[in-house]
Amino acid sequence: MPVRTKTAESPIWVKWLGVAILLAAAVAVLYSLSGLVKILIISALLAYIIDPLATFLESRGLKRSGATAIVFLMIVGIMALSFLVLAPMLVNQIISIQQSLKSGHADTMVKQIEQMAAPHFSSFGVKEVNIADRLEAYAASTAEWFFDHILDMVSLLTNIIIIPFIVFFLLKDGRQIKKQFVSLMPNRYFELSLNLLHKMDIQLGNYLRGQFLDAAVVGILSTLALWALNVKYAFLFGAFAGVANLIPYLGPVLGATLAILVTVIDTGQISTAASILIAFIVVKLIDDAIIQPMIVARSVDMHPLVVLLAVIIGGKFFGILGMLLSVPATGFLKVSLQEGIASYRRYR
Amino acid sequence: MDIAWSNIFSRKSCDRNSVKDVLKKVPIFRDLSDRELRKVERLIYHRSFADGETIFRAGEPGLGMYIVESGQVQIYLLAHDEPLAILTDGEFFGELSLLDESPRSASAAAQGETHLLCFFHPELMDLLNVDPRLGVKILIGLSRTIGERLKKATEYIEVMKSGNPTSKVDACADKDR
8 A cells, every 4th residue: 555645734823924924024125125125126017018029039940048139139229219318308398388387377367276176275274275386286296207217327326237238137037037946936836836837927927028118109199189289288297107107097087187287377278178178088088998908907806996006015115116016016016916816726 | 066056157068968869758859950959958958856856846827847857757736645747867848838827737856866858938939930840840749749648638537428437547648548
């Protein structure tokens, strides 16, 4: 009669306690290394988005390192081109908006809006609306953040060097890293962890690439629509709408609000504001009816409340970048939990 | 060097040759060139099992196939039953799981210290994306192996139906060997 030993099972509470301690330790470490975590998250997101291009080149007969190098050079080229062509355009439009907001015409418009809005807000206990002060304070804090985080040369240089470096190696050696990680698992959890990683990889890849493509298409459509309506800062508003679209529910509203508010203050034309609103509604309808069903993975649908909480928490810890990254990061957590629980049930 | 790290980094080149030799004996990889076998080798996981350690249990979702590099593997239905089969060096099992995640039909456990090479569904899917030609070659090898097994199963069923099963089944088994 064959003898087959069974591994000794620990009591369930020991397992859960172990998991809780591990999770708490992981959160503490991640929090203390938040700067590094931010860089790693951005690099991983970029690697996920770019990966199919490298795989495509590999399927045409190139080695992984060659395919990665080509894709990488392409991306660096596009980024450099964007930096040289698009960045000056954006900066010019921002400066132009700043100057226009300081003009006497904008002042009059803001006062008119304040007078119109004040009676409606008084019922909520708000005595003074002070849009101008609020806008000025917000613009100042945004500019401060922009200079602190984006134009701070030390962090800019560090990020420009480190992020591409990490992305390159994640792309080139991602499979080996995954294989070596799975190899460290004990025999009992080996198949489970490989299966879990595989499923997460597919789900996350589809989700992140879908979100990125969706944001890009919405950005382009919004820019085109605003350009067709002859809106002054079409490119800036379009680009903002695209980036904001990464935040479900809130993003499209933010994109439209910024465009409408600045246009009304700048030109005072309510009719243009109405056309902008219609343009954003049309883009949103196209996005909901055509783009999203085609490219965004529906399995990572998140409840509006979860999105809102994620955005608030992301903003609290990592600022504006955190707000943008919080949704993909929550998507990552949701997919991990979903697949983890499903796999655990199947293998139990 | 720590065991975990040595396991990852210090695989000797002589091991690599032997892995290729083991793979060559598996009908699924029979038509692959040396270059293609090296590619497959990079996707293979090496696992070691202690005497009596479970490799997988019946009913668990299957993820892929195992090839015995050294040692022995018992295939069984219930823990205290006689094994359905004992597999040795170069033999393989679980290949149907390369195609889907259907539950394992039997359990497998190591008999003595056993080293297995593992080739899994996610790696096959990756390979089909990255090198479709090689992926298709493996799928053809897999289909041929499954087809042969189906043919043998049909033969056994016919023998069983036609009466005097014991002697005829033995004869069939002898013919297969």
